[in-house]
Amino acid sequence: MPSPRSADHSAAQPPHPPRDTVDALISQTRRLRGGVAAVRRDTTGDIDRTDDLQQRWQRALCDLAVHQLDDLGRHLDQLREGLPADPPPPPDSAHAPSAPSAAPSAAASAPDAGPRERGSLLSRVGSAEWNLLTDAVTWSDELFQIFGRAPEDGGLTLDELPSWVFSEDQPTLTALVTDCLVDGKPIDGEFRVVRPDGVVRTVHMSGEPVLDEDGGTASMWAVLRDVSELRRSERAVREARDSVRRRRDIARTERRVAVELQEAVLPVWRGSPPPSRGTTATLDLAAHYFPSSSSAQIGGDWYDALHLPDGRTLLSVGDLTGHGVAATSGVATLLGAVRGMAVAGLEPGALMGCLNQLLDTSARPALGSAVCGRYDPATRAFLWAQAAHPAPLLFRGGTGRALQPPDGVLLGATPGARYAQAGERLEPGDLLVLHTGGLRPFSTHPDTNTDTATDTGGDTGAERLLGLAPRFxxxxxxxxxxxxxxxxxxxxxxxxxxxxLIARVAP
Incomplete structure (x- = not known):
């Protein structure tokens, strides 16, 4: 690199770095590159089969790091190839001859420099010198490649250079050159050029003025680097990051709406719901909602208890497919239908049939499972029906058991399906537990170290609830x-x- 304060470039060349130092740098670069590639494989997986924008952002960052490390590795390889086998000792400075005057591009274009690997870092870096005293322009071969210009046409003068630059970037280039030539400031800036073949390249320019003996600017020397791929990678990272941020904002808004809708639909009571006018509460009721641990979205699980005008009590729980606003709005529709039909006097089996028809003919088809039961305090009879849902659990005398379920298929799966009913006579102090199937926990697979749903061949949620019989x-x-x-x-x-949903029969 020529001295910024020497017009004749008479500075002595620095000694070559030791070969073993370069070899060590190459080994470190390769190890680091392998580590980044491993992170890319482990964190992004089969990215082409997923719409996860967070993973796409991570892949873009990894690609950018791998790309830069590949460039560095090729640069170090070329540096090692140019080192002499046995570097001569540095000459005595007192007797060393002065270095001949040479343009910065001379070393780059020397015959013994060797061919440049296409696409390597060195092929994307060129140098230029504009001599203000002789109007001579010296460009390196790499700079001609960057600009797509034939060497026989010669390098562009400072007056011709702006015509190759985007009109929006011409003020930037003018300011850089003016500051360098007039004020002696270093050059450091970027602009876009349009090559004769129509290809647009982004070029980073850095350089310094070369002063004569009187302190005036004799020439301007610069290194120009094609940073198009780097800027394109950075732009892809920014766009992916912005997309992730927008997706997160949308997901956050959808979750807030889903939570508000769910809170508006599910019963607000925490103990027993208030009895209807003129009736006496015969069931002690309480319920709890467990959110999912693996998803940020609200699911379609619901529970309900309603004292009917005739003194009986409706109990129901269910699970509608889907998550988010769509699922909670479907739950709102379903619960409204359940309450309306129960108040109208439909029995649980017929009510399930109507719900099946409602889901089957909905504008947004969905599937669901449910248990719907009606308790009569006069006879202490519990009449219920189910649609592919875990059966209610009955606890009595310190032990518990699952009720024998009547026939019933998944809601919305089969048009015209019929649902059988089953009855159970309860006793004072009995406890009914209605629940959905999401109580099964995650477990870590011993081979893959990934979270999967526990599978023991049965409903582990029901089994664990039955284990709480002594506490109940x-x-x-x-x-x-x-x-x-x-x-x-x-x-x-x-x-x-x-x-x-837990219902306790009054003693």
Missing amino acids: ATARSAQECVRAVVEAFDDERREDDACV
Whole structure:
């Protein structure tokens, strides 16, 4: 690199770096490159089969790092190839001859420099010198390649150079050259050029004025680097980051709307719901909703309890497919239909049939599972139907069991499906637990170290609830029973959201 304060470039060349130092740098670069490539494989996976913008952003960052390390490795390889086998000792400075005057491009264009690997870092860096005293222009071969200009046409003068630059970037180039020639300031800036073949390249220009003996500017020397690929990679990273930010904002808004809609739909009571006018509460009720641990979206699980005008009580839980606003709006529609049909006097089996028809003919087809039961305090009879849903659990005398389910298929799966009913006579102090299937926790697979849903061949949620029978037996209210369920399930990761509705028959 020529001295910024010497017009005749008479500075002595620095000694070659030791070969073993360059070899060590090459080894370190290769190890680092392998580590980045491994991170890319482990964190992004099969990115072409996913719409996850966060993973696309990570891949863009890894690609950018790998690209830069590849360039560095090729640069170091070329540096090692140019080193002499046995570097001669440095000459005595007192007897060393002065270095001949040479343009900065001479070393780059020397015959013994060797061919430049296409696309390498060195092929994207060129040098130029504009002599203000003789109007001579010296360009390196690499700079001709960057500009797509034939060497026989000669380098562009400072007057011709702006015509190759984007009109928006011409003021930038003019300011850089003026500051250098007039004020003696170093050059450091970027602009875009349009080559004769129509290709646009982004060029970073850095350089300094070369002063004569009187301190005046004799020439301007600069290094121009083609940074088009680097800027394109950076732009891809920015766009991916912005897309991730927008997607997160949308997801955050959707979650807020879904939460508000869910809170508006699900019962607001925490203990027993207030009885209808003129009736007396015969069931002690409490419920709890467990959000999913693996998804930021609200699911379609729901519970409901409604005192009917004839003194009976409707109990229901269910799970609608999907997440987010679509699922919660579907739950709102479904719950409205359940309450309306129950108030109209439909029995659980017929009510399930109507729900199946509603989902089958919906503008947005969905599937769902549910349990719907009606408790008559006069006879203490619990009449219920189910649609491919876990059966209610009955706890009595310190033990629990699942009720024998009647026939019933998934809601929305089969047009015209019929749903059977089953009855159970309850006793004072009995406890009914209605729940959805999302209580199954995640477990870590021993081979892949990934989270998967636990599979033991049965409903582990129901089995664990039955294991709480001793605590339920000593509880004094349904709310205490719910508290025991929360203590047992709330601190673990679940595959899906879930809910529990507990009804205790008054003694």
